[in-house]
Amino acid sequence: MARFLLGALDRRATPIALVLLVVAVLVPVAHLGLPASHPLHVPTYIVALVGKYLCYALLAVALNLVWGYCGILSLGHGAFFALGGYAMGMYLMRQIGSRGVYGNPTLPDFMVFLNWKSLPWYWHGFDQFWFAALMVLLVPGLLAFVFGWFAFRSRVTGVYLSIITQALTYALLLAFFRNDMGFGGNNGLTDFKDMLGFNIQSSTTRSALFAASAIALALGVLITSAIVRSKFGKVLIAVRDAESRTRFLGYRVEHVKLFAFVVSACMAGVAGALYVPQVGIINPSEFAPANSIEVVIWTAVGGRATLAGPIVGALLVNGMKTWFTGALPEAWLFVLGGLFVAVTLFLPRGIVGTLAHGWNALAERRRAAAAEGGRDPEPKPSDLEPAPAE
Amino acid sequence: FDGAAAAQDTIKVGILHSLSGTMAISETTLKDVMLMLIEEQNAKGGLLGKKLEPVVVDPASDWPLFAEKARELISQQKVAAVFGCWTSVSRKSVLPVFEELDSILFYPVQYEGEESSRNVFYTGAAPNQQAIPAVDYLMNEEGVKRWVLAGTDYVYPRTTNKILEQYLKDHGVAQEDIMINYTPFGHSDWQTIVSDIKAFGSAGKKTAVVSTINGDANVPFYKELGNQGVSAEDIPVVAFSVGEEELAGIDTAPLVGHLAAWNYFMSVDTPENDEFIEKWQTFIKNDKRVTNDPMEAHYIGFNMWVKAVEKAGTTDPDKVIDAMIGVSVPNLTGGYSAMLPNHHITKPVLIGEIQDDGQFDVVWETPGLVAGDEWSDFLPESKVLISDWRAPLSCGNFNVETGKCGGKGM
Amino acid sequence: MLTVESIDLHYGAAQALRRVSLVAEPGEVTCVLGRNGVGKTSLMRAIVGQHPASGGRILFEGRPLTGSPSARARAGIGYVPQGREIFPLLTVKENLETGYAPLPRKERTVPGEVFELFPVLQSMLGRRGGDLSGGQQQQLAIGRALVTRPKLLVLDEPTEGIQPSIIKDIGRAIVYLKEKVGLAIVLVEQYLDFARELADRVAIMDRGEVVFTGTAADLDDDAVRRHLTV
Amino acid sequence: MTSFLRMIVILLALCTAAAPGAHAEADPGALLAGLGAGDYDATEAAIARIVATGDARFAPALAALGSGDLYTRKSDGRVVIGRKAGGRELALIDPLSGDALGEAASRELEKIRVNNRIRRAVRSAIGVLTLMSPNRAVRLAAANSIFASPDPESLEALDAALAAEKDPQVQAAMERARAASILASDRPEAEKVAAIETVAARGGRDALSILTPLANSENEAVKSAAAAGIARVESVLAMWDAAQNVWYGISLGSVLLLAAIGLAITFGVMGVINMAHGEMVMLGAYTTFVVQEIIRTSAPWLFDWSLVIALPLAFLVAGAAGFVIERGIIRWLYGRPLETLLATWGISLILQQAVRSLFGPTNREVGNPSWMSGAFELGGLTITYNRLWIVVFTLAVFALLLFVTRFTTFGLQMRAVTQNRRMAASMGIRTPWIDAFTFALGSGIAGIAGVALSQVGNVSPSLGQGYIIDSFMVVVFGGVGNLWGTLVGALSLGVLNKFLEPYAGAVLGKILVLVLIILFIQKRPRGLFAQRGRAVES
């Protein structure tokens, strides 16, 4: 595994991972170590905000693995994120213990006032952190496995797959809304007190969660990079571009997709699990189809099928959302909507994709100039774009 | 841009209502009413000699964004208090932020109760200030014997219906005379449910519907009622989430006689209300705009806050929180509302019938003010809890049986 | 009728055509020969407007040809692309009817010679184009181009994947179209015998350039060996 | 109900004089004054006293009471009818004579409060008082309203009316009303059993609600007759219930279809993942709102035509928006279908916010024209007019669209362009126009869907968001690119939903439908009406 990940450290992945690790160290230090008056002090507000963004970024990285590199446009990735979040939320709920408003030592408050008599079976075990942590990976992974197993075996592709992933998350949304499900209905899980014995609102816990998010994101990037750089990555792209042809070469396309899908779902689950203690609530709206579509949007804005794209997209879009909902509360949708339109029109490969392409094209031109009138210049995929018909 | 100097000569007031997304339909009005109230206060000379400065943000009907924006308002913008939220989940989402940063939230919407935070003032109705009087009215005035409890499937209706179910049973209603039905948010096809209600109502006993159906789903619900000819004489519907604003989107001619229970109606004929309506319509530059109950709640909440700040002589949250209790201000229905030690307020309860002009005609009201009861007496675990934020108890969920303050885990 | 004057064509940074010139006259077949990847298809795309030329100019009936592909089709250029490009979900009949676009309403019929040339199309009118065999699609592509009643017909390797008897038919059709109908025809071919038989003029391309022009008779073994062998 | 009362008032105003009081002994003024004398109990008692007179001259006063138009004049305590007369003044009318009494400000009057209990009493009182009306329609309505709120007090009046009644239909209605009233009284067993028979023969839910309480009767004979009657009514109802459910399903399905059908063009045919589709529907709905607003203020008599006027306008407005979007944005994205998702999502945000800024964030009222209000009975089916018209309208739109795509040159070129834009251009097809008009067509259809959907739901800036997911679901479930698939998909999802709902409830029913869609797609990975063959596989 380590060797596999180290193999991922190339010209593109290394700087991203390094930046993230530096952030993981410096931000907590600046938050905890510097007095509030210090100009370099990072306030709680920023730690909480950026920590949340990092989780979103990891979710986008997860989506990019399946969408960017394997062509599976999942419109239901929010479901895996939310499931990871719920697993963590259940742990945090159990940690409240008898500190709930009704003082019931086992039942969470919402169960008490809706007359639950005992803890439903699926809530057992979540008082243990290791169990919850396992479930963070297992529940989204298993759902992705079962769902993917059937869908890929039945060769559901393209928009059909997109729409059933959307149906999946929508069905989960409705299910988790139901109070009878035992997950707190619309209000979800809230009122968390502590995690592993640390007060969830303390600066140290916040810093630790922040660092964990940054490191998880770095790992997500490295895993993606390792997968994409391997021969398996070439198979993924082959599946994306000509699925049926890949089959005729003897690749079990359904296994390839399933693997990517499950890995991606687990990543999304981790993102959700880190997100919940930082925002303090998990509620069914995380399953809303629109949320999953937004993840696609972040990835597209940043540049799909690039390592840094999903991160840049998630940070930029959410950053703009934060900024403009405060600065232009009545017009921010114009700004954000305009951004999406502008990116599609002017940065067709997303921000990172376009930059990388521009850079490559420049390098290309220089090389061509150096080679002086070489007869076989090498076109890049951009040149393959059919010219507009008229 | 606003340096320390500027921050000192204004007092910032946060407004945390969704201006986009699904809740914008209800919450935008509350943002506007807050702007009006602040403008008016400034015209009166501001507060403590400083101008009030509204800080509007858009949490976009996105619950985690509510928490983020709350933190931004308190720790970045340094507001003195926040007026905001509509849905319970948004309140739940911001609650830890207000507690952590020790600030003040005024929550203006009727809700399910079962909560009392030191940092929140609940100016909307608790279930006993809306649901129970409405049921009393139907039982006594209309002789209703059979009940449909229809609601959107979320916590407010669930809890309200739990409370009502217990209440009805305590009043001798049999289980088979209660039908409970839940629908998803934004439910738009009511054909089956309305016809089920008709069927349920044809058992020879007077039947009524208690509706906790949420905002958006109401228009198609009432349209279907009207079209299927369910008239108020036969099966009246009493709603807790339908006010003047919701009715503005419906042709109410077929709905005359259906009911709503609130603590305020625009049609209430008092000089305070006339003045409020006039100011509102002038402010919003539209003489057709209606007023509603949560607007009144903000009106009350804002005036209480102003009074408490004046009393405390500072906007410091701790001092203001302490000063709030006992503050009493005029409401718009001709009386006074007072802030109780449990951070809920006293309110009159009014039952109104829908008129063909989209207004409500008050057909009944409680003889006096009803005190908001945060911990319902009709839920077994909650019966034993009380809340009192005054020293020395200073507890939101004090268990009178064990003598312990639950939330502190003691 | 068609004069290509010294055009260049680029795919991004890569140059596919260099100062290519070509002439086609009514009642004549101009044949373009060349190995794989020398730019034959690129030249055809430039003529029909599917890819812009980056230098030089193209004249059609004496006027510069600059419009969109659809304008060129309406001006009388019919195109049979390499790879057939049948509309896969349209029936054979509908595929043929797409050729009505440039025609005035009363002329909107499928000319009889299409079915005479390719009787198989007649029997498959209701089948979806994409379901046809490769050779059948090729026949449909030629038929479809004829529906537009072109003055200039551009054929990019029309015999590819076609059974021998029909290749002969296509040969006969080309002769008929140039002699009886008086079309100008530009034909890309790899199949030398076929080309020799039909061509009035020949252009051989190599590495994006025209390296030989002349009549079919001029096409001596030397030129062939130099530019067409591996 | 109020409109029923209004009608009675009008009819009565025409013929009050013709109905001389039979038992007029008390002072009518005093009787009327009793209506406004106290609380609801007092009002109800006063109504009972008026009924006891049997004097039809009181009917207009009662009708005005029911519709909330009856006042006590503060100056002299006289009870008067007040009608809105232009400004803030009310025109006063004497309830008995119908004479005009001048105008008064509402402050000078005290409204007599009514609630549902009073309205029920009024309804049955008018029934009793108008049983002898010379007008057939009034008598029929009177009999029916007694049936709806039976009252032993009315038996005497019914008997008298029956003796005089010649019209067989009215007679039958009176018989039923009489039977219902007998069942509410303490008449002897034999009469009750016969009455049960009459009521059960009529059938329907109303009959059930009269019979059900009798099933617990002390009296054995009545009890068993009631049980038999109930069983009889219920067996008929059960049969109709199934049919009713199918109808609900079809009508839900047609709403889904209507919402999806424009998307079947922009997404199904053109392949644009059009997240702004819902906003096109919204534009159509807002167009309807604006049309109605203008009609309301400047030509109220046109109101019943408002939808007919709104249809072409909505098509133009949404179609023009679609045209602009295609020319401005979508056309740069052909060949990059996934990017259309990003761009149209952006457009959708912008349009929502634009409408919010322009029309405000709250619901706007779009009224039903009279021909789309109410319901009629078809056997045991209740069919509401608005649903019926929507089903008819949807099928008409579908047929039209099918015709355009299948049998017109535009349709052919549209399909050719979307399958191979470059080759279509080389065939001489003006692809930019075809693209723009196709997108405009899909958007325009979404716009007219908005006109119809404004009749069943909210008209608010987030209207479109409510339909977008279902629309994609329908198009994909049916099979992308196949209009028939969209039709069958929408209707079968509608019916399925409605059959699951009674068992599973609305929430679980919806979840089940989604799960079934997921499972179904496993069986048919390209939807219900899958495109098959080589063409689609590669």
Add this chain to the structure above:
Amino acid sequence: MNATNDQLATSLLYLDGVTVSFDGFRALNRLSLVLGKGEMRAIIGPNGAGKTTMMDVITGKTRPDAGDVFFEGAIDLTKHDEAEIAGLGIGRKFQKPTVFESQTVRDNLELALAGDRGIFATLLHRPSAEETSRIEAILETIRLGHLRDRLAGSLSHGQRQWLEIGMLLAQDPKLLLVDEPAAGMTDEETKETAILLKRIAQTHSVVVVEHDMTFVRDLDVKVTVLHEGSVLAEGTLDHVSADPRVIEVYLGR
């Protein structure tokens, strides 16, 4: 029956009574065909005769409505999917060249290269020197060496044909199904292709579909003529070309 059993046992590929219909149209009609181990066979026949459909059936793309398809005497191909069939050692070059457009020529070949196709094998795969040299050799053979780092999407039609052939070589299957390899090639290249195929046929079994008679003659192998979904004639090229029915439906006069 015995005879067929024997045939089955010794055959590499065995088709018997294979029928495929599309919406009532019979593309293959009780087609029977036996290919011995190490044999090379040319298949000709009119456009639409069912040649490509036959390959679709063998490679698992199309399921026959009736009939048997056996590989190496024992393996029922109708029970396997495309990937499994490829794994069994059947490779295919498509009539319409399909390559992975956004990957380089070299990566296309690497993907095709024989080897373990499992997930973890590919994840942990390190290119060996042997593989590299094989790829170089194939690039040489298909004359795309100078384009090795080009994206396959930018190749011309004929170049793609060559790349497809190269991918087939890289796959190194037991049985090669080659659909119209010479289409779009110059006469000279066509000759080269024939030589290449003959060389391959020394160690592999090959089925070639082609309309170019010169090419088929160069191959110099047994020829099967398909027509309307079944075998019309079989034998040497000279034998079948003399058959009046073949002349009528295929060669023309």
